Amino acid sequence: MAELKNDRFLRALLREPVDVTPVWMMRQAGRYLPEYRATRAQAGDFLSLCKNRELACEVTLQPLERYDLDAAILFSDILTIPDAMGLGLYFEQGEGPKFEKVVRTEKDVDELPVPDAASDLDYVMAAVSEIRGALSGRVPLIGFSGSPWTLATYMVEGGSSKDFRHIKKMMYATPEVMHALLDKLAQSVTHYLNEQIRSGAQAVQIFDTWGGALSGPMYQEFSLKYMQQIVSGLIREYDGRRVPVIMFTKNGGQWLEVMAEAGADALGLDWTTNIDDARRRVGDRVALQGNMDPSVLYAPAERIRAEVADILARFGTGNGHVFNLGHGIHQFVDPESAKVFVDAVHELSAQYHR
Numbered sequence: 139m140a141e142l143k144n145d146r147f148l149r150a151l152l153r154e155p156v157d158v159t160p161v162w163m164m165r166q167a168g169r170y171l172p173e174y175r176a177t178r179a180q181a182g183d184f185l186s187l188c189k190n191r192e193l194a195c196e197v198t199l200q201p202l203e204r205y206d207l208d209a210a211i212l213f214s215d216i217l218t219i220p221d222a223m224g225l226g227l228y229f230e231q232g233e234g235p236k237f238e239k240v241v242r243t244e245k246d247v248d249e250l251p252v253p254d255a256a257s258d259l260d261y262v263m264a265a266v267s268e269i270r271g272a273l274s275g276r277v278p279l280i281g282f283s284g285s286p287w288t289l290a291t292y293m294v295e296g297g298s299s300k301d302f303r304h305i306k307k308m309m310y311a312t313p314e315v316m317h318a319l320l321d322k323l324a325q326s327v328t329h330y331l332n333e334q335i336r337s338g339a340q341a342v343q344i345f346d347t348w349g350g351a352l353s354g355p356m357y358q359e360f361s362l363k364y365m366q367q368i369v370s371g372l373i374r375e376y377d378g379r380r381v382p383v384i385m386f387t388k389n390g391g392q393w394l395e396v397m398a399e400a401g402a403d404a405l406g407l408d409w410t411t412n413i414d415d416a417r418r419r420v421g422d423r424v425a426l427q428g429n430m431d432p433s434v435l436y437a438p439a440e441r442i443r444a445e446v447a448d449i450l451a452r453f454g455t456g457n458g459h460v461f462n463l464g465h466g467i468h469q470f471v472d473p474e475s476a477k478v479f480v481d482a483v484h485e486l487s488a489q490y491h492r
C-alpha cells in the first residue's frame with residue numbers, strides 16, 4: 139500500500155498535533171456537483187452507481203479534484219445493510235429511500251439474516267479497495283455505516299419518516315422485539331465495518347442521523363448502547379496504524395458526556411451545539427468533528443469565511459478538531475462556495491497550530 143502523504147485527518151482524530159485543521163464535508167460526493175450528476179446518469183440510477191466499483195470510485199474522487207480536502211469518504215449508502223438483509227431497497231425520484239418489505243413484528247425480526255459482509259456486500263468492499271488504490275496515499279479513506287437505531291427507523295417505517303410512528307410504537311409497546319432487531323443490526327454493522335477496514339478503510343464513521351429523535355433515557359438504551367457494542371467489536375489497529383472511530387448523533391448535543399464514554403475516538407457535532415461548550419464538556423476524552431451549519435454555504439464568500447473563523451476561534455488552540463459541516467452539504471449549494479469553505483479552514487486555522 140502507498141505511503142499516506144496527508145495524515146492530518148487521522149492525527150486530529152487522535153488528538154495529535156497538526157499544521158492546519160483538517161477538513162472534509164459530509165455528503166461531499168453528491169448532487170451539488172455537475173460531474174456527479176453526469177456520472178450518476180451514466181450509471182442509470184443511484185443504486186447502480188453504488189454497485190459499480192469504477193464509477194463509485196470516480197464519484198468518490200470528484201470532490202478531491204476540486205477541493206483541498208483532507209479525507210475521502212466511500213461512496214455508498216447506509217441502507218446497503220437492510221438491502222442485504224432482503225428488504226428490497228429502492229429509490230423513487232424525489233422521494234428518498236423506500237423498502238419493498240417492512241419489519242414490524244417479532245416474526246419479521248426473527249426471519250432477518252445477519253449478512254455476510256464479505257459476500258453479501260462484496261460490491262461495497264470492491265469499491266473500498268478500488269478507491270484506496272486510486273487514492274494512492276493522497277488522503278485517508280473513511281468507511282461508514284448507519285447506527286442500528288437509524289437503520290431500524292428506515293426498516294420499520296419502510297422509508298424516511300417525520301414522526302417515527304411505527305418504530306416508536308415498537309420501542310414502547312414491545313421493547314424486547316426492538317432490542318432483538320437492534321442486536322441483529324449491531325452484529326451486522328460490526329462485521330460490515332470490520333470488512334471495510336480489511337478492504338482499506340482507514341477510519342470509520344457511524345451515522346446516527348435519527349438518535350436525536352429519542353428522549354435521553356431512550357437514546358441511551360436504544361441507540362447509544364448498540365453503537366457502544368459496535369465500537370467494542372471493531373478492529374482498532376490495522377497495518378500498524380490506529381483506525382479511529384467517529385460517532386455522529388445528529389441532534390445529540392445534550393448527551394455529549396455519555397457519548398464521550400462510548401469508546402469512540404471522536405464525536406461528530408451538528409450546528410445546534412456551540413463547539414466551545416462541547417469541548418469543555420468532553421475535555422480530552424475525544425476529538426470533535428464539525429460543526430458549521432450547511433446552509434451557511436448559501437451566503438456570500440465573506441460570510442462563509444467569517445463563520446469558519448468563528449468556529450475555529452471557539453475551538454481555540456490545541457489538538458482534536460476536524461472541521462466539517464454539521465450535516466450533509468445541500469444539493470443546491472454552488473460548488474464554488476464549498477471551495478471558499480475548504481480553503482478558509484486551512485488558511486484561517488494555521489494560527490491555532492503554532
Ligand code: CP3
Pocket residue numbers: 163164165166167168169178184211212213214215216217234235282298345347466
Ligand atoms: O458523504 C458522502 O459523500 C458519501 C456518501 C453517502 C451517501 N449517503 C450518498 C447518497 C453517505 C455517507 C450517506 C449516508 C446516509 N444515507 C445517511 C446518513 C447521513 C445523513 O445524511 O444523515 C442516511 C440517513 C442515508 C439514507 C439516504 N440515502 C437518504 C435519506 C437518501 C435520500 C437523500 C436525498 O437527498 O434525496 C439517500 C440517497 C443518497 N445517498 C444520495 C447520495 C449522494 C442521493 C442519491 C441521488 O444521487 O439522487
